Amino acid sequence: MRQILFHIPLDWPWFGFGILFGLWSLLGVWLIVARLRRKEPTPPMEDVWSLVRWVFVAALIAEAPRLGIYLREHGSPPFRDGLPIFGYGFMLFVAVATGGWWAARRAEREHLSSDKIWDLAFCLFLSGIAGARVFYLVQYRDRAFQDVNSIPGFVMTVLNLSNGGIVLYGGLIAAAVAYFVFCSVNRIRPLALLDIITPSVFLGIGFGRIGCFLNGCCYGDETTLPWGVQFPRDSATFGALLEKNLVNIADKCTPPLHPSQLYSAIDGFVLAMLTAWYFRRRQRNGEVFAIGLFIYPITRFLIEFIRGDEPGLFGTRFTISQWISGVMFLIAIGYLVYLNRRPPVLEPICTEPDPKPVLPSQARTQPAR
Numbered sequence: 175m176r177q178i179l180f181h182i183p184l185d186w187p188w189f190g191f192g193i194l195f196g197l198w199s200l201l202g203v204w205l206i207v208a209r210l211r212r213k214e215p216t217p218p219m220e221d222v223w224s225l226v227r228w229v230f231v232a233a234l235i236a237e238a239p240r241l242g243i244y245l246r247e248h249g250s251p252p253f254r255d256g257l258p259i260f261g262y263g264f265m266l267f268v269a270v271a272t273g274g275w276w277a278a279r280r281a282e283r284e285h286l287s288s289d290k291i292w293d294l295a296f297c298l299f300l301s302g303i304a305g306a307r308v309f310y311l312v313q314y315r316d317r318a319f320q321d322v323n324s325i326p327g328f329v330m331t332v333l334n335l336s337n338g339g340i341v342l343y344g345g346l347i348a349a350a351v352a353y354f355v356f357c358s359v360n361r362i363r364p365l366a367l368l369d370i371i372t373p374s375v376f377l378g379i380g381f382g383r384i385g386c387f388l389n390g391c392c393y394g395d396e397t398t399l400p401w402g403v404q405f406p407r408d409s410a411t412f413g414a415l416l417e418k419n420l421v422n423i424a425d426k427c428t429p430p431l432h433p434s435q436l437y438s439a440i441d442g443f444v445l446a447m448l449t450a451w452y453f454r455r456r457q458r459n460g461e462v463f464a465i466g467l468f469i470y471p472i473t474r475f476l477i478e479f480i481r482g483d484e485p486g487l488f489g490t491r492f493t494i495s496q497w498i499s500g501v502m503f504l505i506a507i508g509y510l511v512y513l514n515r516r517p518p519v520l521e522p523i524c525t526e527p528d529p530k531p532v533l534p535s536q537a538r539t540q541p542a543r
Contacts, residue, residue, distance in 0.1 A: 181256030261388030273374035301352035302345035309344020365460035380442030387435035394432025402430025
């Protein structure tokens with residue numbers, strides 16, 4: 175468990191954020207040069223959106239030292255030694271970067287600009303984090319807001335992801351809404367794009383669950399297995415078990431627990447490989463997504479039995495995630511029936527222009543770009 179990987183010294187902004195800002199600037203120049211070398215015309219609004227996205231991240235980098243100093247002066251412990259790089263946040267960054275790159279490669283083979291994938295990744299990242307955090311704050315509102323008695327305290331509680339965490343299903347719901355809005359605006363067939371991004375979503379889940387392990391959330395039940403994990407006294411896991419009277423304040427660490435976060439990470443990576451393997455073998459748009467939608471609720475439902483952080487709901491031992499998994503499984507069954515009734519034709523990913531549908535056998539013989 176390592177909530178904070180390292181600190182960037184706030185007193186040496188040019189050592190830390192000068193270098194980071196310079197690297198971000200070089201990345202922006204490289205993207206511009208790469209676009210010019212492709213000699214592909216892009217809509218003006220797409221260029222504007224790319225510029226806004228770059229400026230937004232650049233502003234975050236530039237203001238990070240000032241924000242860190244403000245938080246340190248107002249007594250926030252994680253900022254005592256500099257600007258903290260949280261393990262969970264870092265793994266989310268790795269999830270978005272690797273997932274976006276992987277999806278962009280598949281998109282180009284399907285004749286969709288990789289820029290669309292990065293735009294989508296940005297939208298899904300923001301909406302997913304917001305939805306997952308809101309879901310957590312609603313589900314655990316008594317715990318999250320028990321010591322909040324002011325508006326600044328409320329804002330800090332909402333934004334402090336290291337205090338508690340997020341709920342994956344909340345992020346998936348919010349990201350789903352953002353996804354269909356994105357497809358509608360960009361005139362992209364949702365099922366075709368879902369097939370492209372599904373392996374990347376599971377890859378992101380895998381890295382995100384490693385972030386959960388570093389953060390100490392989503393912990394498992396007690397176990398006697400040799401790979402049981404003990405979390406130290408200053409961890410989020412120890413604090414959660416202390417509230418439940420499952421540990422004593424004098425204990426140095428938790429009892430051995432199932433590393434349920436790592437189980438979930440392995441589950442995500444396996445599903446990523448499985449759906450990526452099937453991508454080139456699909457007969458219809460939406461089949462890759464169907465595999466993920468069918469299998470993931472099953473694995474998540476089973477993993478929840480060894481999770482120790484969520485109580486049962488509706489007077490049962492089933493957690494809220496298991497109830498949602500059950501609903502998702504039923505949706506998956508209906509979705510598979512719907513797909514099976516469609517002809518085995520791969521439609522082009524963009525609705526405009528609308529060329530003739532491509533048969534799966536033809537799609538596989540087309541050279542990749």
